[in-house]
Amino acid sequence: MKTPADVIRSEIEQRGVMPFARFMELALYAPDCGYYEAKKENVGRRGDFYTSVSVGNLFGELLAFQFVEWLEELRGAENGLRIIEAGAHDGKLAADILAWIQLNRPKIYEQLEYIIVEPSVRRQEWQRELLKNFTPRVRWLSRFNEPAIQRFNGIVFSNELLDAFPIHRFGWDAAGKKWFEWGVAPDGEKFRWARLPNPVQDSQFTFRPPPELLAVLPDGYTVEISPAAENWWREAAGVLENGKLLTMDYGIATDEMFSPARPRGTLRAYFRHHASDDVLANAGEQDLTAHVNFPAIRKAGEDAGLITEHFYPQSKFLTEILARAAKSNSFGRWDSSDTRQFQTLTHPEHLGRAFRVLVQSR
Numbered sequence: 001m002k003t004p005a006d007v008i009r010s011e012i013e014q015r016g017v018m019p020f021a022r023f024m025e026l027a028l029y030a031p032d033c034g035y036y037e038a039k040k041e042n043v044g045r046r047g048d049f050y051t052s053v054s055v056g057n058l059f060g061e062l063l064a065f066q067f068v069e070w071l072e073e074l075r076g077a078e079n080g081l082r083i084i085e086a087g088a089h090d091g092k093l094a095a096d097i098l099a100w101i102q103l104n105r106p107k108i109y110e111q112l113e114y115i116i117v118e119p120s121v122r123r124q125e126w127q128r129e130l131l132k133n134f135t136p137r138v139r140w141l142s143r144f145n146e147p148a149i150q151r152f153n154g155i156v157f158s159n160e161l162l163d164a165f166p167i168h169r170f171g172w173d174a175a176g177k178k179w180f181e182w183g184v185a186p187d188g189e190k191f192r193w194a195r196l197p198n199p200v201q202d203s204q205f206t207f208r209p210p211p212e213l214l215a216v217l218p219d220g221y222t223v224e225i226s227p228a229a230e231n232w233w234r235e236a237a238g239v240l241e242n243g244k245l246l247t248m249d250y251g252i253a254t255d256e257m258f259s260p261a262r263p264r265g266t267l268r269a270y271f272r273h274h275a276s277d278d279v280l281a282n283a284g285e286q287d288l289t290a291h292v293n294f295p296a297i298r299k300a301g302e303d304a305g306l307i308t309e310h311f312y313p314q315s316k317f318l319t320e321i322l323a324r325a326a327k328s329n330s331f332g333r334w335d336s337s338d339t340r341q342f343q344t345l346t347h348p349e350h351l352g353r354a355f356r357v358l359v360q361s362r
């Protein structure tokens with residue numbers, strides 16, 4: 001069977017040195033063999049990394065409480081009871097959200113339409129299997145621009161989706177005072193970094209580093225840009241007539257963009273819970289991920305007419321939901337496992353500080 005490395009090698013043979021973004025796309029999503037295509041158990045203890053979803057059911061339950069509050073505000077709007085998730089992976093987060101709504105808000109559940117936007121046929125199969133008890137409420141689309149959801153009212157959300165989109169890596173050439181793009185070339189059985197010959201256009205940057213910063217930027221300083229993530233956000237904003245668009249992920253805010261602590265960017269590989277800088281090794285076996293550039297995502301939404309409601313740490317988002325849930329006395333059961341999960345989700349050294357939540361609305 002073909003491996004992502006075979007696919008990458010044959011494309012480089014045909015077209016020459018490959019931009020890293022294409023390497024990442026093939027390593028993660030090459031049909032049948034990419035990391036997210038061939039492996040189902042990438043997330044959680046038996047996988048390569050944890051997410052808020054793998055901590056337990058509580059994350060989805062708190063989101064469900066928040067989503068129902070928002071849906072109730074939207075109730076007047078036609079077709080207001082829609083939730084759209086992307087990056088649903090095995091469907092676990094959808095299952096946690098739907099189970100909570102079914103148990104605690106049965107009337108809303110009966111009217112709810114939960115749509116999963118999932119381009120991969122294989123992942124759709126995994127999700128259909130896990131969500132079979134919720135079948136009448138769930139529907140799948142392979143992309144946003146299918147006619148079925150042209151402009152709608154409701155909530156569009158994702159957890160740890162944007163960090164999984166391919167990134168371009170640009171390096172600073174201090175002597176030549178210009179940016180170059182990092183590409184990938186074969187190196188025997190492996191791959192190595194190679195500079196792409198084409199000049200980097202200003203239009204490829206969503207931000208303009210000031211000249212005084214460029215004057216002191218060390219040679220090889222690397223920044224990452226993900227047009228795929230920005231385009232995805234723009235498309236999601238485009239289908240939202242009335243409602244919320246939100247994402248939860250780890251990422252950087254403006255003031256951290258040129259941190260001296262990250263001269264080589266934020267790109268990392270994860271394999272069995274170990275982070276590594278050797279991102280060109282074992283294509284398709286390890287996860288590849290980079291911090292989300294939140295200012296660029298936020299701008300893409302605002303340019304599409306959305307209003308930014310919140311951009312804050314996950315701990316604040318979840319703590320505020322829990323405070324309202326406690327006050328309403330309608331959250332349902334709560335036991336010591338929920339307390340433990342809540343601590344993990346909000347503790348600054350676990351998922352509370354590094355993870356941020358961006359909420360935009362129209």
Ligand SMILES: C[S@@+](CC[C@H](N)C(=O)[O-])C[C@H]1O[C@@H](n2cnc3c(N)ncnc32)[C@H](O)[C@@H]1O
Binds near residue numbers: 093117
């Ligand atoms: C890091 S996993 C997150 C899984 C899950 N949301 C969680 O929090 O546990 C990222 C998922 O996004 C999926 N993905 C990548 N590109 C996508 C796209 N354009 N639309 C929907 N899902 C996508 C990947 O296949 C993978 O399943």
